[in-house]
Amino acid sequence: xxxxxxxxxxxxxxxxxxxxxxxxxxxxxxxxxxxxxxxxxxxxxxxxxxxxxxxxxxxxxxxxxxxxxxxxxxxxxxxxxxxxxxxxxxxxxxxxxxxxxxxxxxxxxxxxxxxxxxxxxxxxxxxxxxxxxxxxxx
Amino acid sequence: xxxxxxxxxxxxxxxxxxxxxxxxxxxxxxxxxxxxxxxxxxxxxxxxxxxxxxxxxxxxxxxxxxxxxxxxxxxxxxxxxxxxxxxxxxxxxxxxxxxxxxxxxxxxxxxxxxxxxxxxxxxxxxxxxxxxxxxxxx
Numbered sequence: 001x002x003x004x005x006x007x008x009x010x011x012x013x014x015x016x017x018x019x020x021x022x023x024x025x026x027x028x029x030x031x032x033x034x035x036x037x038x039x040x041x042x043x044x045x046x047x048x049x050x051x052x053x054x055x056x057x058x059x060x061x062x063x064x065x066x067x068x069x070x071x072x073x074x075x076x077x078x079x080x081x082x083x084x085x086x087x088x089x090x091x092x093x094x095x096x097x098x099x100x101x102x103x104x105x106x107x108x109x110x111x112x113x114x115x116x117x118x119x120x121x122x123x124x125x126x127x128x129x130x131x132x133x134x135x136x137x138x
Numbered sequence: 139x140x141x142x143x144x145x146x147x148x149x150x151x152x153x154x155x156x157x158x159x160x161x162x163x164x165x166x167x168x169x170x171x172x173x174x175x176x177x178x179x180x181x182x183x184x185x186x187x188x189x190x191x192x193x194x195x196x197x198x199x200x201x202x203x204x205x206x207x208x209x210x211x212x213x214x215x216x217x218x219x220x221x222x223x224x225x226x227x228x229x230x231x232x233x234x235x236x237x238x239x240x241x242x243x244x245x246x247x248x249x250x251x252x253x254x255x256x257x258x259x260x261x262x263x264x265x266x267x268x269x270x271x272x273x274x275x276x
Contacts, residue, residue: 026258027258028259030258030259031257031258031259033259034258034259034261034266035258035266035270037263037266038263038264038266038267038270039263039267040266040267040270040271041270081270081273082276083258083270084258085252085256085257085258086252086253086254086255086256086257087255087257090257094276095276098276102276106275107275107276108273108274108275108276109273109274109276110251110252110266110269110270110273111249111250111251111252111268111269111270111271111272111273111274112249112251112252112253112254112269113248113249113250113251113252113253113268113269113272114224114248114249114250114251114253115224115250115251115252115253115256115261115262115265116224116250116262116264116265116268117224117225117262117264118223118224118253119169119223119224119225119228120164120165120168120169120172120173120221120222120223121168121169121171121172123172123253124253124254124255125175125176125177126176126254126255127253127254128172128173128175128176128178128248129176129177129178130249130251130254131248131249131250131251132173132176132178132179132219132221132248132249133178133249134249134251134272134274135219135246135247135248135249136246136247136249136272137244137245137246138220138232138233138236138240138245138246138247
């Protein structure tokens with residue numbers, strides 16, 4: 001995995017992206033661009049380059065998680081946003097990172113629920129359950 | 139629209155479904171069954187039978203919204219859960235109902251965000267924005 005992936009996104013271009021104490025953890029570069037396309041996150045990224053996988057012998061060291069922890073401590077990060085896929089692999093990895101970081105800074109993850117344009121009768125049970133449990137006042 | 143749709147779901151079977159002060163507002167019977175399949179909501183339903191639509195001359199009266207308001211007042215409802223589709227029509231209808239009910243009881247709506255199994259690079263920008271804005275601590 002090239003070191004480039006772990007560097008600050010646009011870190012050398014302070015006019016485009018001022019560090020704001022937030023790091024968004026994504027699985028791969030495609031996810032980084034998905035976040036950028038949405039245009040809602042203004043901060044730095046940490047690209048893992050995969051997910052934890054015992055079968056493929058991918059552990060925390062292969063994903064650069066110790067390096068993420070160092071970044072959090074050295075750069076004065078106040079919030080780590082786990083923007084990982086809502087798959088089993090993604091959530092396992094998110095759970096591990098959250099446990100490692102919970103004493104160091106605020107850790108948040110993307111909300112789960114009904115996607116934009118989603119119709120209830122086409123959604124799976126898990127999504128409906130998550131959306132109902134996380135319902136919010138209007 | 140048959141009156142049956144507005145009646146209490148399993149209202150005559152108190153063992154199966156005890157009224158708990160919650161009403162879930164859904165668009166049609168397919169959505170009701172989607173909620174039931176998820177098995178996470180234990181309460182009564184109010185089936186609108188459609189959404190507000192100026193073009194099709196479907197207004198609040200056609201959807202039985204005044205009847206919903208009466209139910210809320212007469213049955214001592216504490217919370218109305220708007221389980222409407224995340225489409226333009228669904229959200230317009232939800233907005234109207236929320237405005238009508240906001241002084242009468244608590245009104246909530248399903249969370250928006252990443253669906254179960256969702257991968258970031260396949261999701262639309264609106265969903266990613268909603269999920270990031272509604273991010274929660276882990």
